[in-house]
Amino acid sequence: MKIAILPGDGIGPEIIEQAVKVLNVLGESFELETAPVGGAGYAAHGHPLPEGTLALAKAADAVLFGAVGDYQYDNLERALRPEQAILGLRKQLGLFGNLRPAILYPELAGASTLKPEVVSGLDILIVRELTGDIYFGQPRGVRECPDGPFKGQREGFDTMRYAEGEIRRIAHVAFQAAQKRGKRLTSVDKANVLETFQFWKDIVTDVHKEYPDVALDHMYVDNAAMQLVRAPKKFDVIVTGNMFGDILSDCAAMLTGSIGMLPSASLDANNKGLYEPSHGSAPDIAGKGIANPLATILSAAMMLRYTFNKNEQADRIETAVKSVLAQGLRTADIFEPGTTKVGTAEMGNAVVKALAA
Numbered sequence: 001m002k003i004a005i006l007p008g009d010g011i012g013p014e015i016i017e018q019a020v021k022v023l024n025v026l027g028e029s030f031e032l033e034t035a036p037v038g039g040a041g042y043a044a045h046g047h048p049l050p051e052g053t054l055a056l057a058k059a060a061d062a063v064l065f066g067a068v069g070d071y072q073y074d075n076l077e078r079a080l081r082p083e084q085a086i087l088g089l090r091k092q093l094g095l096f097g098n099l100r101p102a103i104l105y106p107e108l109a110g111a112s113t114l115k116p117e118v119v120s121g122l123d124i125l126i127v128r129e130l131t132g133d134i135y136f137g138q139p140r141g142v143r144e145c146p147d148g149p150f151k152g153q154r155e156g157f158d159t160m161r162y163a164e165g166e167i168r169r170i171a172h173v174a175f176q177a178a179q180k181r182g183k184r185l186t187s188v189d190k191a192n193v194l195e196t197f198q199f200w201k202d203i204v205t206d207v208h209k210e211y212p213d214v215a216l217d218h219m220y221v222d223n224a225a226m227q228l229v230r231a232p233k234k235f236d237v238i239v240t241g242n243m244f245g246d247i248l249s250d251c252a253a254m255l256t257g258s259i260g261m262l263p264s265a266s267l268d269a270n271n272k273g274l275y276e277p278s279h280g281s282a283p284d285i286a287g288k289g290i291a292n293p294l295a296t297i298l299s300a301a302m303m304l305r306y307t308f309n310k311n312e313q314a315d316r317i318e319t320a321v322k323s324v325l326a327q328g329l330r331t332a333d334i335f336e337p338g339t340t341k342v343g344t345a346e347m348g349n350a351v352v353k354a355l356a357a
């Protein structure tokens with residue numbers, strides 16, 4: 001179980017330190033190796049994704065990633081900016097399946113902008129295809145409009161396309177994720193308007209034959225957006241394409257109202273994965289010891305579940321996080337009157353203590 005630890009910039013090192021503490025008390029024999037990435041990679045080796053860091057990530061079974069980005073690198077040319085590291089890792093490691101849970105612990109129900117009864121206890125998982133769709137389809141660009149009422153004017157255009165194998169592999173990831181949870185999968189498409197998504201629907205339906213224990217339904221993306229804010233607890237796992245997933249996963253994240261709590265995973269075809277919090281490097285609070293480490297700790301739990309198939313250990317971490325919240329411990333981002341404000345390291349230590357209990 002070789003894990004590449006890439007802390008990155010801003011609050012990255014502080015929150016990763018807490019997740020490493022947690023991994024170290026599980027009683028497993030992990031092999032952890034750390035390397036610089038993002039702005040830290042640029043500072044050390046002149047590139048946001050240094051060769052040695054990429055080699056380490058490739059050789060590892062999983063990558064635990066903090067966050068990248070800092071104002072001081074904003075004027076670098078695009079290819080050298082810290083954020084390029086995460087795009088490079090996704091591409092180089094073939095990470096096509098993005099898993100983003102949206103979980104709202106009952107103790108934090110007040111943090112959501114929705115009524116507590118609509119979101120309290122929310123636990124859904126969005127599986128987003130990450131390397132295809134209109135974001136990458138060719139041809140694309142700006143050209144002279146060849147026909148129609150605007151013929152001769154400039155037009156911008158992109159191409160939506162999904163190959164059968166691309167849909168099949170993300171469908172497998174989603175069905176297998178559903179098997180590890182509530183065994184219900186909703187495939188979100190726009191099959192009523194788009195050929196690509198009628199094809200998507202047909203292929204997902206075909207893959208379903210291999211997963212008779214999972215209940216599959218299909219939903220148009222506009223209805224899915226509506227249902228996510230109307231009755232989000234009706235969903236278990238949602239699978240969708242890159243663009244719809246981009247939009248729906250941010251919507252689902254905001255249902256919980258607490259960005260410091262949300263983990264994520266990006267998987268390849270063999271369940272090798274990159275695990276990271278859904279938030280960024282938060283340079284505004286870096287070095288102050290107040291960042292919430294729970295999204296990173298929960299990312300480590302996802303790593304145990306999805307790459308190492310250690311569901312029991314993943315459950316242990318998630319239960320420990322619930323327990324510290326139940327004790328009333330809160331970092332500043334989720335603090336409410338009547339609870340106890342703690343810093344990054346104190347929160348990490350509390351999770352470690354709860355694991356030992």
Ligand code: NAD
Pocket residue numbers: 011066067068069070071083086259260276278279280281282283284285290291292293295333
């Ligand atoms: P951000 O997520 O870093 O911060 C948004 C707000 O949330 C800030 O007020 C921040 O203090 C707060 N916040 C974020 N994580 C928190 C935590 N764990 N605990 C407490 N508060 C937290 O987004 P941003 O400000 O738009 O971006 C900052 C930098 O992060 C930029 O350079 C951006 O490019 C980068 N970024 C990186 C990733 C990544 O590494 N995958 C993702 C998003 C943004």
